[in-house]
Amino acid sequence: HSKGQPNKDQYISVEQGYHGSTSAGAGLTALPAFHDGFGVPFNWQHKIPSHYLYRNPVGSDPAAVIAASVAALRAKVAELGQERVAAFYVEPIQGSSGVLVPPKGWIKAMRDTCAELDILFIADEVITGFGRTGPMFACEEEGIVPDMMTTAKGLTSGYSPMGAVFLSDHVYQTIAEGAGPKAVGHGFTYSAHPVSAVVALEVLKLYEGGLFENGIKMGDRLQKGLAGLSDHPLVGDVRGRGMLAAIELVTDKDKKTPVPAELQAATRLFDRAWDNGLIIRAFPQGVFGFAPPLCCTADEIDAIVDRTKQVLDLTLEDPEIRAVLRG
Ligand SMILES: Cc1ncc(COP(=O)(O)O)c(C=O)c1O
Missing domain, CATH: 3.40.640.10 (Type I PLP-dependent aspartate aminotransferase-like (Major domain))
Structure with a gap:
């Protein structure tokens, strides 16, 4: 205009x-x-x-x-x-x-x-x-x-x-x-809004005072850790950049078959993760989403990866998932 x-x-x-x-x-x-x-x-x-x-x-x-x-x-x-x-x-x-x-x-x-x-x-x-x-x-x-x-x-x-x-x-x-x-x-x-503006300015100081740097290091650790789960029978795709990542579950790796909608993957994965001390964003098509805080320590990133593996293993034992797995 x-x-x-x-x-x-x-x-x-x-x-x-x-x-x-x-x-x-x-x-x-x-x-x-x-x-x-x-x-x-x-x-x-x-x-x-x-x-x-x-x-x-x-x-x-x-x-x-x-x-x-x-x-x-x-x-x-x-x-x-x-x-x-x-x-x-x-x-x-x-x-x-x-x-x-x-x-x-x-x-x-x-x-x-x-x-x-x-x-x-x-x-x-x-x-x-x-x-x-x-x-x-x-x-x-x-x-x-x-x-x-x-x-x-x-x-x-x-x-x-x-x-x-x-x-x-x-x-x-x-x-x-x-x-x-x-x-x-x-x-x-x-x-x-002045309150939010003050918070934003303080947050920016923390980012530039070392949090960005930590996020880069921990992001690299997270990506490597999750990539290490690629061979798991339920994992179709591991993707991400920095402190943002996802694992897409499939029931047949060759055919990239998604988890059937009737198994309500989002609730199933979220609840199982939550019960095992892991907070993820679970997407309806059977995807784990990760966005940990930039202040995470190496031990915390390792715990995220370990617990993800644990949740994947438990999901593999889930009778309803087993019923639709290839073979
Ligand atoms: C990429 C992206 N854009 C926009 C939004 C929404 O922003 P708002 O709720 O401030 O409109 C979101 C929220 O999740 C988002 O992820």
Whole structure:
């Protein structure tokens, strides 16, 4: 609007992405549970397929997956008309669909394609921001700078509610100049709440005072530890980056058969983990999600890995799981 292009208003996001459940966010989200009954997505919200490396129809070759995503973005932009597309909205790692980690080079390829097509690249770093995957922001891993970035959780480490949107200078200047003497009509009752702002500043000091460094070391230990469980008969895929990880369970490793929905994997895994002293996020398709605090010690990371193995072994003894296991 500030640039006099009000028709450049179409958004593209990625299947299996999660961007919250406000009305605009829910429509960019591509998980059916957040659409049903809410009249979203809106007609300006479009999707392209996920990179989901473990189950991508083009196979698991990173170059092929990147090429397929770039081609899908180009095709969607061509379909909508380049002059109509405002932005591509994406998580550096898709968190709420089971920690789907794109192949190395994916995010850079998508960012470069957006720049070439004159589309804003908006990174949703609500989960990945503030050291969760190692660097301050996951986008840094591939040296890219988004045009806009959304953040929340790690900003205050959850001790006080706060979210923040980062704008690059060119976006800020365009809005500021377009608004002229008018106020920008956007904000919330609790915007810039001083208590949350103080907490965020203290949390940032702790991050930069050693927590990021610890998170990188412990993240490496976590990834190595979980990768060591790959040979377990129930483990189809181990993936993650830094202090964010997932294990996807299957009942047939060759065929990548998911745990049948009627076995209610999420409740089954969560309850068994909880009973064994392990707090995970259990996803409905049978995925363990891990996001331990950046202050974890080596012993705590080792305990997470040991207890995960214990929970996997107990699940293997579960008669209902045994009944659907291959052989
Ligand atoms: C990637 C991502 N974006 C957005 C959100 C939601 O943010 P909010 O609840 O502040 O709208 C979440 C919450 O889990 C998230 O994981």
